[in-house]
Amino acid sequence: MIRKIIELQKIDIEIDEINSEINSSPERIEQINNDIETIKQDIAERERAFKELAVKQREFENDMLKLEEEIKKAQSELYTVKTNEAYKTLLKTIDDKKAQVSEVEDSILEIMEKVEQVKKELDEAKNSRDRQIQMLKSRIDEIQVRKTQIEKLLEEKKSARASVVAELESDQKTNSFLKKYEKIRQSKGGLAVVEVTENDSCGGCNISLTKQKINEVLSSDMTLCDNCGRILYKKQEDF
Numbered sequence: 584m585i586r587k588i589i590e591l592q593k594i595d596i597e598i599d600e601i602n603s604e605i606n607s608s609p610e611r612i613e614q615i616n617n618d619i620e621t622i623k624q625d626i627a628e629r630e631r632a633f634k635e636l637a638v639k640q641r642e643f644e645n646d647m648l649k650l651e652e653e654i655k656k657a658q659s660e661l662y663t664v665k666t667n668e669a670y671k672t673l674l675k676t677i678d679d680k681k682a683q684v685s686e687v688e689d690s691i692l693e694i695m696e697k698v699e700q701v702k703k704e705l706d707e708a709k710n711s712r713d714r715q716i717q718m719l720k721s722r723i724d725e726i727q728v729r730k731t732q733i734e735k736l737l738e739e740k741k742s743a744r745a746s747v748v749a750e751l752e753s754d755q756k757t758n759s760f761l762k763k764y765e766k767i768r769q770s771k772g773g774l775a776v777v778e779v780t781e782n783d784s785c786g787g788c789n790i791s792l793t794k795q796k797i798n799e800v801l802s803s804d805m806t807l808c809d810n811c812g813r814i815l816y817k818k819q820e821d822f
C-alpha cells in the first residue's frame with residue numbers, strides 16, 4: 584500500500600513541477616521582452632549620441648567658414664583704411680580671428696575622432712543587436728513550444744493520478760491512508776512520504792528514529808514521524 588502512496592507522491596511532485604514551470608512562463612517571456620527592449624534602447628541611445636556629435640561637427644565647420652569669411656573681409660579692408668591706428672586694429676582683429684580658427688580646427692579634429700569612434704561602436708552594436716534579438720526571440724519560441732508540451736504532459740500526469748487515487752479510494756483502509764497523505768501533503772507543502780535514511784533518521788526532518796520506531800515502520804502500514812508528522816517508509820529487499 585505504501586508503494587501506491589509513494590507512486591502518488593511522485594506524480595504529485597511532477598505535477599507541482601510542471602505547474603510551476605507553466606506558471607513561470609509568462610514572467611520569463613516578459614523578462615526576455617524586457618531584455619530585447621533594453622537592447623533596442625541602447626541602440627537608440629547610441630544613434631542619438633552619434634547624431635548629436637554630427638550636428639556639433641557641422642556647427643564647428645560653419646563657425647570656421649564664418650571666421651574665414653571675416654578674415655578675408657578684414658584683409659581686403661587693410662587696403663582701404665585711412666589711419667595707422669585703424670590699420671593696427673584691423674591687423675589685431677585678423678590675428679585674433681586666425682587664433683580662433685586654429686582653436687576651431689582643433690575642436691573639429693577632436694570631434695571627428697569622436698564621431699568615428701561612436702559610429703564604429705554603433706555599427707558593431709547594431710550588428711550584435713540583430714543576433715542577440717534573434718536569439719532572445721527564439722528563446723521565447725522555445726518557452727512557448729515547451730509550454731504546449733508540458734501542458735499535454737500535465738494532462739497525462741493528472742489522469743495517472745486519478746487512476747492511482749481511484750485505486751486507493753476503492754478500499755476503506757487505503758482511502759483513509761490517502762486522506763492522511765493529502766492532509767500531510769497540504770500542511771508540509773509537498774513532501775508527505777519520506778524514506779528512512781541509511782542511519783535510521785527521518786528523511787524529512789532528519790531526526791534520529793528509535794529501533795522501536797523502525798520496527799513499527801517495517802511492520803505496520805502507516806507510521807508517522809513523531810517530530811515532523813510525515814509518513815515514513817523503509818526500503819526493503821522486495822522494494
Ligand SMILES: [Zn+2]
Binds near residue numbers: 786790
Ligand atoms: Zn520527520
